[in-house]
Amino acid sequence: MDDLPNELLIHIVDQLRGPTTWSEPADYSRTHALAALCCVSKKLYHIARPLLYESIDLPPTDGFLPQSQRLFARLQEQPSLRFEIKALRQKTRARLRQDGDGTMRVRDEYRTDITRDVRAFGLGTEDASALVGRWLGYEDLYFALLAFRTPNLEHLWARSAVSYDWPLDECKNTLLEGIGRMAMGVSWLHTHRFDNLKILYFDFSNSPEMSARCALPLLLLPSLDELTLVALGGWFQIPENEFEGEWEGESEHEAADDDLTIFGRPWLWPVRSSPITKLSLFKPVFSEIAVKKMILACKALERFECSHPLRSSTKDQWFGALVPALNDHIESLQNLSLLCRPPRWPSLENTRMAQLDPLHEFTNLNSVRVSLNLVSDPGETLSARNLPAFLPPSITSLHVHYPREPNDEADQQLLDVLTAYKDGVLPSLKDVYITWVYYQRRKEEFDLLERLQSLVQIKEQYETSSITFDIMLTIRDDKGKWPLVRG
Structure with missing residues (x-):
């Protein structure tokens, strides 16, 4: 083994590198393989060790404690490891929920431990108790804490799975709220600024209504290149073969207004300043005007995707404003994907959606x-x-x-x-x-x-x-x- 050149060993071990996209299939055995290689020899240790922590794909929990909580404890024991992590992904729920169970039933020592961990981020007793309540509502709070503890994070893929009741105008996801507050300069946690984050993927398909305004501060991240938001603004499990009725609520239409307040501060839409080159919106349930302003916030879009939107109010006329907004990116746009759910009736006119401009x-x-x-x-x-x-x-x-x-x-x-x-x-x-x-x-x-x-x-x-x-x-x-x- 020692006679093999490093270039060849690096090429072989590199096949165990962690995920690079959300859609890439999970292979949780690669972590065990890399850990085993680290124990073979010093030469393999120096080759395999960077890959072991560089990209973390969290597996489903195999007990009461989620894997994210175990990894967080590991970082607390060895703080230097947090600088090695560059990618975090969790596609599965942290805990299985029993039918009809709104909150977890746990012993007092578990509450004490989680309170201690969240207070380490500079929270007061009241704010810490609120986050513990989210944890009891089956939110994977430790996944957020991991992201807050890894300053070199470049890729982040997350699936929100929250079921507790929450006021509509408040953010229901600790990870989203933490990143958003930091981007707006109103952080309530002692964490890094996510200056290195390049790829961000949020899937809200398994969450209740998530206010679209909570995601707008992501446009302010200084290095973000790709942003993907799935099912933001609502919770709709609509089979492809069923007619989707018009959503008459007005809750998300205000996301396009100029007098928005986000995390206690007035929101000012950025104009041609966001570094995002790829913007993907899947199953959005908020105003098309807000999407138009998101497009106008980007410097130079190279890829834009918007599929299967649902009208957030009767004022929406989806797809009518998107191509005119993209006119600011005529020289840079290379890939475009605009899809609507096939209407139940033969004509698009029955859905009151607009045609695309040439x-x-x-x-x-x-x-x-x-x-x-x-x-x-x-x-x-x-x-x-x-x-x-x-x-x-x-x-x-x-x-x-x-x-x-x-x-x-x-x-x-x-x-x-x-x-x-x-x-x-x-x-x-x-x-x-x-x-x-x-x-x-x-x-x-x-x-x-x-x-x-x-x-x-x-x-x-x-x-x-x-x-x-x-x-x-x-x-x-x-x-x-x-x-x-x-x-």
Whole structure:
């Protein structure tokens, strides 16, 4: 082993490096493998040791104490370790909750220990008791404390899982609140300033309504490059095959107002000052105007994603303001993804959402992912536009989400794209990808095979060009009465 060059050993051990994205599958065995390598020899110790703590992927708890609490205790024993951690990820709940259990039932010594740990961050008795209450409400408070103790943190992926009642205008997530307060200069904890944080991912799918205003201070982080927010502003478990009714609440519409107060201080929207280059909003439930201002806060967006938003009030007209806001990033924007839930009715006009403005002025845009309904709607009041006219000439990759029950007009849009390529209108196009989720919801039958056959014929026509054409079809059987699926 000692005869092997360090370069080769580094290449081998580097395969055990921790996660680099949220979607990357978890492999909790790598930690044990790295720990074992550290015990083999001094040479392997110096190679494997930096990877052991550099990226932490916290596994599910295997007892009463969550893994985050055990790691926090380890950092308290060896404070120097906290400088080695650069990435933290937790995709699973810290504790399993019993049905109907609102708070944990714990012995007094556990309360004493958690009170001691949170007071070490400079909290008074009242504030410490409030955080202990969050811990008893099954929040993984120690995951937040880990982030507050690691000043070299660059990547942070977190899934919020909170179920206790809380006033709507207050933040319900200690990690989000701690970062936000620090960014605004109103910290109530003795922690670092998150100056090194580059990638931040927050998933609120398992949380009650989380006020969108609590996330706005993240725009002030000085080194943040990628920001992803999932299900911010509400708690909605909506299956893809069910109609999502309009959310009539006005709770999040004020997120776009100019007189917001966040953490006790007036909020001033930054303008072209945030270093964020990738902004992703999945299932947002707050005002489109707030999203527009988030876009305008960034210096130069290279990638923007917004999918499946729900209107936070009757004043919202989603997707109508996003492309005009992106005009400030014409020279930098390279990837754009704008998706809406396929409407229950044939036309987008029934959802009272707006069509997208054309993108032909975005000269550096090379990848577009879009719902066909947002571009060319077959309704009576909205104009049916030509898909090639919507796209910029620089585009190389097109990903189209088909409507639930496409018609001949939808198929013609794909043929128009092929014609535009052959005519030199879209000269850089290299691949077209179709995503189609179909299921039966009405009594009348929809000829699935006929429409699928039409897509296959379109694919054959694309094969006469150099464009790669792929189709992903997902069939959902709502009622279990599909002979085609069973056969």
